[in-house]
Amino acid sequence: MRYAIIGTGAIGGFYGGKLAHAGKEVHFLLHSDYEYVKQHGFQVDSCDGSFHLDAPNVYNNTADMPQVNVVIVALKTTQNHLLAQLLPPLLHKDTLVLLIQNGIGPEPELQKQFPNLYLAAGLAFICSAKTEPGRVNHQCYGSINIGNYSCSDKTRFDALINDFVEADIKVAEIEYHEARWKKAVWNMPFNGMTVVMNAQTNQLLANPATMKLIRRQMLEVIGAAQALGVKNIDESFADKMIQNTLEMTPYSPSMKLDYDFHRPMEVEYLYTRAIAEAHKVCYSMPCLEMLEAQLKFLSK
């Protein structure tokens, strides 16, 4: 199995790095730190054991990359308009594309442009950040839920799961919608609220008013998921997510970092599309719709 990683940041650098470190053939697309990594390799500082890739296969253009069996897309969804150009050089007729991205709906959107592509969703429960060129800091967690969206080749899909296991990544296959909506239970409250309140996760949970609000927002997501027919998700999942967050070190989610560093925020896939899906079944999420409006105001 040959892999391409599109977006070698906190997520692509970690999971792609783990695969390469385990001896898989991995080809990395880099952007700003291409030259640095070409010269110095790639470092993963990890709570599970750090490692260094001395001479990874790096590229600054997908046209120079080989066709692969699996493409892992680890870009922010704000860059998904680039995929129409980035993907074709990497694809042969049965390439599987795994979107390790937050939010609701990136697979159906991409499928419109590539109707025959095998697609899967990867939802990473991980605290990691790219701290400097060629270096990822993995603070804690790291498991990934993978949901099969449109890969009818079960052998290919299972081989991907197997490679993740061999690379010592905690991986679980779960139903596609369940995978995306479960992640949204954490993402929708914490990403937006840390931006609007200019606070880290621990501060929001330390204040009784915002702690209660975060839980209410989580229940809105769970309600939407249930209305959409998603299984295996109920109120207890909110408590589990809050408990996990309380046990984390103070954390700034990716949207908070994007806002602080004046990068575009993923409002579209994290909020707007999730809200639109819920509306299709007449379910509204008033507090998260308010948060979306506040984020749109801040994005102006």
Added chain:
Amino acid sequence: MRYAIIGTGAIGGFYGGKLAHAGKEVHFLLHSDYEYVKQHGFQVDSCDGSFHLDAPNVYNNTADMPQVNVVIVALKTTQNHLLAQLLPPLLHKDTLVLLIQNGIGPEPELQKQFPNLYLAAGLAFICSAKTEPGRVNHQCYGSINIGNYSCSDKTRFDALINDFVEADIKVAEIEYHEARWKKAVWNMPFNGMTVVMNAQTNQLLANPATMKLIRRQMLEVIGAAQALGVKNIDESFADKMIQNTLEMTPYSPSMKLDYDFHRPMEVEYLYTRAIAEAHKVCYSMPCLEMLEAQLKFLSK
């Protein structure tokens, strides 16, 4: 009729100033600018015609003030705990106390402490600010709705209304709950949202996302009022309030000024008590409950 003004700021200074300017006997309680006003008098810069009170009756302690027929309380509700001490020297057996204050519920709260006191609510639709010692800047509007809470002496109440008319103040008597909840339709969205989004009214209305959110929040207040049996309030009132606000110069509501100048915010009366009243009839205002939580976080 003899008047006492408790709190000679943007509101008390304007309405008390208008009454004194019209020749009524008015006694002003001042705090930080007592010495200044004693020496220099009090200036009202007003879009309706500016004027100066050369030698107003000023005090820095209610114990030195005479008993009066009407006390106008124009303190922020965050200072209402002071009323138990401030009021008694001013009261005889049929003094009417008019609370020109925002929020829901200050009269029942004060009535608990003074069971026989005549109480009324004043809801001011005004853009004004105390800009420097002894000086109020009245930018626009200025009408006041007065609601009778517990004044069984109709002659006294009517005399108050009449004095306001004679002082060239646009005054209307409306039902008590209608008066308080109508003002809340404007107050609850704009006070909190300008704080949380760090913006003025015009900026919130210029962005389609927050414009829509403000209207949604107004409809939550109107829904709560209707659930509580308040009459003469429906959806059209939201559109009227938005239209009025669009016609105003960019404005920072009092809570925004309080937050910017590190003064306590009126979260209790503007949000917490309004939300509690609505909950009594099983009505919830999710977006405003979220706003309350965000304000409590910022108040910490």
